[in-house]
Amino acid sequence: MTIEGGEFGVIADLLAPLAADGAFDLTDDAALLPELPPGQGWVVTKDAMIAGVHFLPDDPPDLIARKLLRVNLSDLAAMGAVPVGYLLATAWTAETDRDWISRFVAGLAADQATYGIGLYGGDTVSTPGPLGLSLTALGTAARDGLLRRNGAQPGDDIYVSGTLGDAALGLRLLQGDLAVEPEHAAFLSRRYRLPEPRCALGPALVGIATAAQDISDGLLADLGHIARQSGVGAEIHLELLPLSVAAREALVERPDLAQLPLHGGDDYELVFTAAPENRDRISAAARQSGTAVSRIGRILAGETVQALAAGRPLPARKTGWQHF
Amino acid sequence: MTIEGGEFGVIADLLAPLAADGAFDLTDDAALLPELPPGQGWVVTKDAMIAGVHFLPDDPPDLIARKLLRVNLSDLAAMGAVPVGYLLATAWTAETDRDWISRFVAGLAADQATYGIGLYGGDTVSTPGPLGLSLTALGTAARDGLLRRNGAQPGDDIYVSGTLGDAALGLRLLQGDLAVEPEHAAFLSRRYRLPEPRCALGPALVGIATAAQDISDGLLADLGHIARQSGVGAEIHLELLPLSVAAREALVERPDLAQLPLHGGDDYELVFTAAPENRDRISAAARQSGTAVSRIGRILAGETVQALAAGRPLPARKTGWQHF
Numbered sequence: 272m273t274i275e276g277g278e279f280g281v282i283a284d285l286l287a288p289l290a291a292d293g294a295f296d297l298t299d300d301a302a303l304l305p306e307l308p309p310g311q312g313w314v315v316t317k318d319a320m321i322a323g324v325h326f327l328p329d330d331p332p333d334l335i336a337r338k339l340l341r342v343n344l345s346d347l348a349a350m351g352a353v354p355v356g357y358l359l360a361t362a363w364t365a366e367t368d369r370d371w372i373s374r375f376v377a378g379l380a381a382d383q384a385t386y387g388i389g390l391y392g393g394d395t396v397s398t399p400g401p402l403g404l405s406l407t408a409l410g411t412a413a414r415d416g417l418l419r420r421n422g423a424q425p426g427d428d429i430y431v432s433g434t435l436g437d438a439a440l441g442l443r444l445l446q447g448d449l450a451v452e453p454e455h456a457a458f459l460s461r462r463y464r465l466p467e468p469r470c471a472l473g474p475a476l477v478g479i480a481t482a483a484q485d486i487s488d489g490l491l492a493d494l495g496h497i498a499r500q501s502g503v504g505a506e507i508h509l510e511l512l513p514l515s516v517a518a519r520e521a522l523v524e525r526p527d528l529a530q531l532p533l534h535g536g537d538d539y540e541l542v543f544t545a546a547p548e549n550r551d552r553i554s555a556a557a558r559q560s561g562t563a564v565s566r567i568g569r570i571l572a573g574e575t576v577q578a579l580a581a582g583r584p585l586p587a588r589k590t591g592w593q594h595f
Numbered sequence: 596m597t598i599e600g601g602e603f604g605v606i607a608d609l610l611a612p613l614a615a616d617g618a619f620d621l622t623d624d625a626a627l628l629p630e631l632p633p634g635q636g637w638v639v640t641k642d643a644m645i646a647g648v649h650f651l652p653d654d655p656p657d658l659i660a661r662k663l664l665r666v667n668l669s670d671l672a673a674m675g676a677v678p679v680g681y682l683l684a685t686a687w688t689a690e691t692d693r694d695w696i697s698r699f700v701a702g703l704a705a706d707q708a709t710y711g712i713g714l715y716g717g718d719t720v721s722t723p724g725p726l727g728l729s730l731t732a733l734g735t736a737a738r739d740g741l742l743r744r745n746g747a748q749p750g751d752d753i754y755v756s757g758t759l760g761d762a763a764l765g766l767r768l769l770q771g772d773l774a775v776e777p778e779h780a781a782f783l784s785r786r787y788r789l790p791e792p793r794c795a796l797g798p799a800l801v802g803i804a805t806a807a808q809d810i811s812d813g814l815l816a817d818l819g820h821i822a823r824q825s826g827v828g829a830e831i832h833l834e835l836l837p838l839s840v841a842a843r844e845a846l847v848e849r850p851d852l853a854q855l856p857l858h859g860g861d862d863y864e865l866v867f868t869a870a871p872e873n874r875d876r877i878s879a880a881a882r883q884s885g886t887a888v889s890r891i892g893r894i895l896a897g898e899t900v901q902a903l904a905a906g907r908p909l910p911a912r913k914t915g916w917q918h919f
Binding site for chain 2: 300301306314346347417496
């Protein structure tokens with residue numbers, strides 16, 4: 272990378288304005304996180320993304336930045352945590368110029384405003400390989416109120432937020448493997464490039480949901496994690512999966528993709544479980560957080576996670592989570 | 596990467612045993628950090644390393660892991676923080692096999708025991724480029740006791756821990772650009788591959804040192820950060836720099852490298868400042884932490900960071916910190 276001002280120029284000019292209180296304008300070796308009220312704890316998570324693997328190299332830099340941030344905020348939301356800040360490591364290539372970085376930073380700034388968070392530090396290095404990014408997100412939650420994966424009970428309802436399959440369709444579209452109406456194309460590609468982490472819904476589910484996680488590898492795979500950690504099985508109905516109008520129309524044209532909402536990744540919606548007597552409280556949490564929530568099935572005894580279409584079991588298939 | 600068991604196999608088999616309390620055996624989306632006593636705060640830092648840039652691709656995997664961890668612990672030490680844990684992101688290549696990862700994990704396990712820390716989560720991805728790593732270190736410090744870079748005052752003494760230049764000599768040795776006695780070779784290459792973060796000294800300097808930072812880019816460059824942040828100048832004496840026997844003998848053979856202890860990077864020692872009336876307290880902190888400490892110069896008014904040899908200013912040269 273050859274950037275005017277070098278690493279320290281980039282940090283001082285572009286990144287320092289993003290610094291949170293306690294990050295000392297990024298001038299020091301580390302940052303101090305704010306003090307929490309009694310009973311609150313820090314929740315931490317970290318995800319990495321590689322150009323060509325987790326995003327398309329020619330995706331707009333601001334959207335790459337925002338996706339990186341949002342996939343991590345989605346993990347916090349799945350635990351019921353409220354985001355506070357993040358640390359960022361970037362490995363830039365010889366082609367990464369200051370303009371690219373400026374647009375990347377503009378994306379971070381936009382989402383810092385959206386989510387009310389700040390930058391607590393990180394590192395900038397160069398790489399001869401593809402551009403690589405990693406981000407550590409820091410959030411807070413009541414120490415005794417974390418949403419976990421291991422609390423689902425037979426008889427619990429299964430819910431998902433938002434709509435499923437949009438991002439997987441958007442990726443196919445961006446790769447030239449799908450054609451839809453222009454307005455649907457814009458919607459679906461945006462759903463791939465810019466997830467909507469459920470930062471309001473997650474914390475609203477604390478004390479109600481028995482298990483939760485975000486959907487990054489595909490609904491069945493991620494529901495499988497809940498089932499495995501909880502020692503239960505699950506049954507969901509394809510017809511109950513919430514689909515956007517764009518996805519619905521795309522799938523009418525392409526019936527071969529009908530199961531994409533079950534297996535396609537990158538949804539960054541929440542899948543969670545709750546006892547049937549809490550249906551009203553789930554509805555209230557959805558309303559309160561301005562997030563659509565759909566009931567899609569129920570938790571069973573056993574260890575099989577089964578999807579049904581028209582009441583008949585779909586053939587079991589390899590779930591999507593071996594993503595090396 | 597083709598690893599038996601895939602990503603989840605690696606996490607469950609190799610990484611889960613490293614998990615700290617609060618990391619839920621790495622089964623969930625995020626981890627909960629432990630509660631701190633009143634007045635203590637979390638200190639966070641993040642560094643990335645790329646094969647071929649920050650370490651040699653054929654370095655032993657356990658030492659790569661330990662260096663990654665230790666360069667981050669060095670940042671915590673520079674702030675006076677005590678390490679507690681870390682998050683890890685790894686981007687493995689097609690050549691990274693399970694044996695390599697096992698040895699990498701063994702290095703993490705060894706240093707977890709050395710420093711009394713645990714793993715709080717992270718991510719494993721694949722990359723078509725060089726192996727890439729990033730680590731977020733989490734430590735604790737008294738909220739009002741952080742060591743910063745901006746507190747140096749004219750008249751303060753300047754100190755460094757340990758010895759300087761060993762790692763830079765070790766790198767030249769490993770690259771075939773230097774020849775020394777075998778026992779010195781082992782020492783110098785180890786100093787490059789396995790830094791000794793000053794985790795005991797850093798916290799012992801709280802309330803005594805007026806400024807501190809770790810030396811990763813070279814003494815003059817990093818002392819330059821302290822000078823810039825504090826709005827002061829500095830003067831150090833080449834003859835006062837602490838050198839190992841191995842470095843001393845290497846530099847006798849190679850007078851062209853005499854200034855390497857000023858500019859060579861990767862020392863991961865601390866450079867810090869303190870008022871002259873605190874010399875006894877600095878000695879006590881050094882003894883208490885079992886760390887050698889040397890006084891090498893003093894802080895001046897102005898903004899020039901000057902090294903002197905035999906009392907005469909060395910020619911000013913570009914400091915080593917533009918390391919893209």
